[in-house]
Amino acid sequence: MSKKLTYQIVVLFLLAILLSILINNLSINLSRSGLQLSFSWLLRPASFALAENPLPYSPSDTYAWALFMGWLNSLKVILSSLILATFIGVFIGIVRTVGNSVLGFLAAIYITLIRQTPLLLQLMFWYFVAFLGLKDSIFMPIKGMISISNKGIEFLGLSLSSEFSALLFGLSVFTGAYIAEVVRGGILSVSRGQWEAFRSLGFSEINGLFKIIIPQALPAIIPGLTSQYLNLAKNSTLAIAVGYSDIYAINDTVINQTGRTIESFIILLSSFFLLNLLISNLMEVINKITLNSKKI
Amino acid sequence: MIKFTRNIKRTLSINLFNGLLTLAILLIIGLGFIFTLNWLIFSANWKVVTLNLPLYAFGSFPVDQRWRPALWIISLLSLSVITLIGPNRKWLRKSLPLAWIATLPLGIYLLSGGLGLPMVMSRHWGGLSLTILLTECSLLFALPLGIFLALGRQSELPLVKTLSSIYIDSMRAVPLIAVLFFGQLLIPLFLPIGVEIDRVWRAIFAFTLFVSAYIAEDIRGGLQAIPNTQIEAAATLGLNQFQITHFILIPQALRIALPALTNQAIGLFQNTSLMAILGLIELLGIGRSLLANPEFIGRYIEVYIWLASVYWLFCTFMAVLARHLEKRLAIQKTNI
Numbered sequence: 001m002s003k004k005l006t007y008q009i010v011v012l013f014l015l016a017i018l019l020s021i022l023i024n025n026l027s028i029n030l031s032r033s034g035l036q037l038s039f040s041w042l043l044r045p046a047s048f049a050l051a052e053n054p055l056p057y058s059p060s061d062t063y064a065w066a067l068f069m070g071w072l073n074s075l076k077v078i079l080s081s082l083i084l085a086t087f088i089g090v091f092i093g094i095v096r097t098v099g100n101s102v103l104g105f106l107a108a109i110y111i112t113l114i115r116q117t118p119l120l121l122q123l124m125f126w127y128f129v130a131f132l133g134l135k136d137s138i139f140m141p142i143k144g145m146i147s148i149s150n151k152g153i154e155f156l157g158l159s160l161s162s163e164f165s166a167l168l169f170g171l172s173v174f175t176g177a178y179i180a181e182v183v184r185g186g187i188l189s190v191s192r193g194q195w196e197a198f199r200s201l202g203f204s205e206i207n208g209l210f211k212i213i214i215p216q217a218l219p220a221i222i223p224g225l226t227s228q229y230l231n232l233a234k235n236s237t238l239a240i241a242v243g244y245s246d247i248y249a250i251n252d253t254v255i256n257q258t259g260r261t262i263e264s265f266i267i268l269l270s271s272f273f274l275l276n277l278l279i280s281n282l283m284e285v286i287n288k289i290t291l292n293s294k295k296i
Numbered sequence: 297m298i299k300f301t302r303n304i305k306r307t308l309s310i311n312l313f314n315g316l317l318t319l320a321i322l323l324i325i326g327l328g329f330i331f332t333l334n335w336l337i338f339s340a341n342w343k344v345v346t347l348n349l350p351l352y353a354f355g356s357f358p359v360d361q362r363w364r365p366a367l368w369i370i371s372l373l374s375l376s377v378i379t380l381i382g383p384n385r386k387w388l389r390k391s392l393p394l395a396w397i398a399t400l401p402l403g404i405y406l407l408s409g410g411l412g413l414p415m416v417m418s419r420h421w422g423g424l425s426l427t428i429l430l431t432e433c434s435l436l437f438a439l440p441l442g443i444f445l446a447l448g449r450q451s452e453l454p455l456v457k458t459l460s461s462i463y464i465d466s467m468r469a470v471p472l473i474a475v476l477f478f479g480q481l482l483i484p485l486f487l488p489i490g491v492e493i494d495r496v497w498r499a500i501f502a503f504t505l506f507v508s509a510y511i512a513e514d515i516r517g518g519l520q521a522i523p524n525t526q527i528e529a530a531a532t533l534g535l536n537q538f539q540i541t542h543f544i545l546i547p548q549a550l551r552i553a554l555p556a557l558t559n560q561a562i563g564l565f566q567n568t569s570l571m572a573i574l575g576l577i578e579l580l581g582i583g584r585s586l587l588a589n590p591e592f593i594g595r596y597i598e599v600y601i602w603l604a605s606v607y608w609l610f611c612t613f614m615a616v617l618a619r620h621l622e623k624r625l626a627i628q629k630t631n632i
Contacts, residue, residue, distance in 0.1 A: 008455040015459070022486045029485045102318045106325070116611040117604045118566035120573070121580060125604075128596045234471035241573055248473060261481050268474055276469050 026262070033259070041258055042067075048253055050245050052161055063254055070250030071271050077167050077246065078233050078275065084172035085232060086225075089179025096180060097187045098209065107180070114177035120238055122174055127166035127242040163244040167236070175232045182224035186217035218290045226283040233275050247271050344592040345602045351586070352606070355422015355577050361414065364406040365425035372399055372428065376613070380620055400436055403429055418496045422577040424606070426496070430568040430578065434503035435561055441504065442511030443546060449516055460512070467509035473570055475506045480574050499571055507564055514556035518549030551625050558618035562611045569607075579603060 030036060046066040047059045054072045057065060096107045114122070132150050139148040147154045152162040160168070190213050198208035239246035251268045255261055345352075354365050375395055382389070407429065409415040421429070448460030467475070479502025483493065493501070522545060530540045550557075572581035583599045586592050592599075 004453055008453050011453075011455055011459070025486050025488050028489065029487075032489070100314050100318055102321050102325075106321070112612075113604075113608070116562070116566075116608045116615075118569040118580065118607055120569045121600060121603055121607065125596075125600045129600060133596065230469075237471040237473045238570070240473075248471070255481070261485065265474070265478065265482060269470060272470060272474070 030262075035259055037262060039263055041260060041263075046254070046257075048257065050250075051243070052164065052245055063258070067247070067250055067254065067267060067271075070245055070247040071274075073244065073250075074233075074236055074239075074246040074248075074271075074275065075278075077164060077171070077239065077244065078236050078279075081168050081171040081175065081232055081236070082229055084168065085175035085179055085228075088172055088176030089228075090183050092176060092180035093183025093187065094209065096184050098205070111177045111180060114174055119170070119174050119235055120241055123166065123170040123238055123241055126170040126173075127163065130169070131162040131166050161244075163239075163242050166242050167239050167244050170242075171232055171235060174235070175228055178228050178231070179225065182221055182228060183217075185224065186221035187213060189220045190216045215290075222283065222287050222290060226280065226287075229279050229283065230276060233279055234272075340598050341595060342598055342602075344586060344595040344598050348582075348586055351423060352579065352582055352602075353424050355426060355582060356420050357422065357425070358414075358416060358420065361409075361416060364409075364413065364416075365421075368399070368403045368406045369425060369428065371402065372432075375399060376617055380617060382620075382624060397436065400432055403432065418494050421496060423582050424579050426576065426578040427565070427568050430496070430500060430503060430571065430576075431561070431565045433500045434507055435564060437500070437504040438508040438511055439557075441508035443515055445508060445512035446515035446519060446549075447541065449512065450519060464509045464512050467506060468513070472506055472567055473574075476502045476570055476574050478502060479505075495576065499574070499576060503564065503568070507560060510560050511557065514553045514560065515549050517556065518551070518553035519545060521552050522548050554618065554622055554625070558615060561618075562614050565611060565614065566607060579606065 042064040043062050045060050046063045048066070049059050050057055050066065050069055052073055053069045054076060055069065057069050092107050092110065095103045096111075131148075131152070134148065134150045137149070140146065141148075145156055150162055153160045153165045194212060194216065195208070198212040199205075203212065236246060237248040240249040240252060243249075248268065251264045255264045258264075350359075350362060353369070354362050357365055375392075378388075379392055379396075405411070406413070407416065407421055407425065408418065445460050445464055448456045449464060451457050451460070476499065479498045480495065483498050483501065487493065526544055526548070527540055530544045535543070568578055569580040571578055572584055577585060580603060583603050587596060587599055
């Protein structure tokens with residue numbers, strides 16, 4: 001017992017020494033640069049413009065408000081990619097499991113291409129090639145309803161910037177490949193007998209899949225899905241590569257303007273903590289709902 | 297291929313709708329294939345790739361010294377091939393892990409110079425050789441750290457356990473770019489005046505901090521998969537706590553965690569591309585700076601396809617290597 005206690009005291013002591021050295025260095029460096037730790041600058045006018053702001057914003061608004069806009073922009077792109085990625089992932093996952101062999105082969109190519117190349121490269125491809133590459137031509141698959149150009153996507157009066165659209169598609173197609181594997185694993189975890197049972201009851205393949213198999217696969221799917229959603233949230237910070245003003249990009253601008261590195265880093269971490277909390281709580285609620293519906 | 301055609305035959309025979317669907321998809325694939333091939337051969341201008349191959353490989357490394365990173369990459373590749381073939385001589389097989397570790401100081405020596413070779417500043421390191429250096433260094437540093445963290449999380453000492461858990465969980469909650477950003481902008485603030493760490497080493501430090509948390513969780517999974525009876529058996533044989541950890545737990549945990557660790561390595565290789573937006577000119581960074589060159593303006597598709605194929609090739613190669621290793625370790629297990 002006393003041996004254990006000694007070890008722990010030694011660990012604590014070493015950690016305290018390390019921390020005090022680091023904090024001492026930090027305070028010396030900060031006082032040399034004349035920037036003492038403070039957050040009052042957050043209330044000063046930001047004086048930079050934003051390409052995208054979900055709520056009214058002008059350069060005369062405060063840094064705090066600009067950062068909040070960034071947080072909302074992050075939330076916007078995360079939630080919309082989350083929905084699109086789920087659709088892509090579920091579709092590809094089902095095709096990989098039960099589709100015909102040619103479709104399955106295509107899905108396998110998609111998954112290897114997406115998983116074996118960096119996301120950052122994919123995002124740049126979507127932005128510089130897929131959207132900006134359109135130059136002045138406007139692509140209208142359904143006249144009057146949707147039009148795609150280098151300015152972004154117009155969909156029934158809803159206009160999405162090209163930066164947002166590139167990020168949306170890049171993140172969704174990337175995360176979709178991972179969700180597909182989660183869905184496939186979930187479907188394979190349901191026993192073969194269930195398939196035979198619904199077939200013998202006269203369900204069609206698609207009907208049986210969605211009414212019998214997927215509800216039973218959900219408990220196996222949701223934990224994997226949650227971690228993919230959290231990854232998506234983390235990956236959304238690559239927005240800076242395509243010029244979308246998310247929380248990280250705005251933090252970067254703020255640091256360039258004010259030199260408040262430590263404070264901005266603390267803000268970045270806490271806003272991320274909030275986003276993570278939001279997503280995991282949301283998934284917890286969904287998990288509870290699916291578990292409850294299973295009991296009935 | 298035979299299996300593939302047999303599958304098509306089977307699919308075709310199931311019903312007419314499925315058959316028509318298959319035909320339609322095959323038609324679309326065929327058209328897409330012809331269109332892509334036509335573009336690749338006739339429309340694309342590959343000058344941006346072919347004229348700059350040395351840049352993609354070595355960055356702005358001095359031209360007369362390029363043999364150094366080249367030698368390093370060749371030695372890594374040949375070592376991979378040796379590992380893949382699996383030499384028959386036992387001493388050669390036993391020294392393979394040591395040889396892999398030795399490639400790291402060799403690489404650092406060849407890149408930075410000294411001891412008879414002219415020094416090359418790290419800002420001239422670039423391209424594929426920098427990407428490989430970042431990956432290999434971070435991985436080799438993160439592995440022992442990850443093992444320590446995993447053991448710490450399983451420790452009986454509450455303080456060690458809590459500290460490791462806090463570190464692992466908070467690192468896993470943060471986006472990588474934030475950690476790298478910390479490495480580039482915040483580490484200098486925590487160092488005493490006059491002490492400076494080079495940009496490349498700060499990046500490696502940040503990658504190590506980040507990846508070790510993920511590796512720790514993978515190894516913890518491996519540790520938990522080892523049955524308790526093993527520890528009891530080892531204790532009965534008179535092994536002490538250190539010996540049990542060193543000879544019984546870690547080797548088995550590493551073997552179980554190998555597929556997950558491979559994924560981490562592949563992920564790390566891809567994630568080094570993030571340094572392109574944080575000021576290092578690695579493989580993706582070279583692509584970006586070439587695209588900013590007026591001579592190659594607008595050649596996005598060519599550069600991106602080329603870079604994607606290089607990343608794809610290396611990642612697939614790593615996956616093949618790891619799968620081979622898994623198989624060999626599994627055979628050893630049945631021999632016992």
